[in-house]
Amino acid sequence: MDTFLLDPLLHRFLAEDLEHGDITTEAIFSPSDRARACFISREPMTVVGLETVAARVFRLLDPNVACTGAVADGSRVEQGEVLLRLSGATRTLLRGERVALNLAQRLCGIATLASAFADAVKHTKAEIVDTRKTTPGLRLLEKYAVRASGGAHNHRYSLSDGVLIKDNHIAACGSITEAVRRVRARVPHTINVEVETDTLAQVEECLACKVGVIMLDNMDPTTLRQAVATIAGRAIVEASGGVNLDTVRGIAEAGVDIISVGALTHSARACDIGMDWRE
Known part of the structure; x- marks a missing residue:
């Protein structure tokens, strides 16, 4: 600290x-x-x-x-x-x-x-991370608590920390491909590009764009496993959306690399x- x-x-x-x-x-x-x-x-x-x-x-x-x-x-x-x-x-x-x-x-x-979330997935390769769903004014402290818990990790601290193209960016821009093109024309090569997806078609589009991290948002277990198999190690895979202690084990066992959990800070x-x- x-x-x-x-x-x-x-x-x-x-x-x-x-x-x-x-x-x-x-x-x-x-x-x-x-x-x-x-x-x-x-x-x-x-x-x-x-x-x-x-x-x-x-x-x-x-x-x-x-x-x-x-x-x-x-x-x-x-x-x-x-x-x-x-x-x-x-x-x-x-x-x-x-x-x-x-x-x-x-x-x-x-x-x-x-710690409870980290314990639930410790038999897998998945890492538990937080989100920006923090209490205004307490982000420094709340993200510190996640990081110091001994099992979980931090996602980006603020909007300036990394590129994350989300559903509203895509909707306003028109497509994942165009959003990625615009980002790469603007940001340094040292910054990785992550894209949020909710369909297998969007996953394929991300792979065609060679993005570094693909977020699988609110996918059912079957679709989640299909997406992981489709990506096949060509990008870091993050799962997000509605994650709780009842579902996190199954999500981790699908083979994802990262599971982002807003509840760590907004519902503790x-x-x-x-x-x-x-x-």
Whole structure:
């Protein structure tokens, strides 16, 4: 996690929550009061972001806060495990609690779901990747959670990262062939070209254009296998559309190289993590 990019985000999140100050905490505790607390897992999960994100929230509020014992990214823990230990000014721990917990719960939820998808296809060559279906303002963090989960990977980060000719590009342009021609006339040779398809005829057209990656979108299992056989290693094969934990194994076993799953970021349930006070 690049702190140059992360810190401005965390500052904004803290400013949103603190605004003009924590009137409850400031009324009860003095600047000299000290406390200790722990982040505790309330359920089994894959951990991401305890040291890189949650601890950094507290350090940005007060560099003197001690954050120790953070569970490493990608670790799998059971209910009741200590994820992070905190020691410092009581005011700081209470001010940062909600922002740090919100982010940790979100990132661990994404990592836990990503791990489940990766586990479901680990007997195949397929890799699980995310999409751009992220929460506005949280893409850096959410894609980090996927990548740090220990089993899944990132697709392109933004529209500037790679060429992906989708159905609306094709509809507006007139054909895959014309869209590919225009792209190749404009973009550098170092950028691969990917095209989204939903029929075998479109797959054949992509092969004729010699595109680097062919996305098979929302294809039924039979058509998916036919498409993989037709491509026969002449392009990287990505499957997408409606992928869930019930269907991902069959998709992977069809022989695709990549499976993109929007649910990793748009539908992950936040994990239950608590911040417990210590005497």
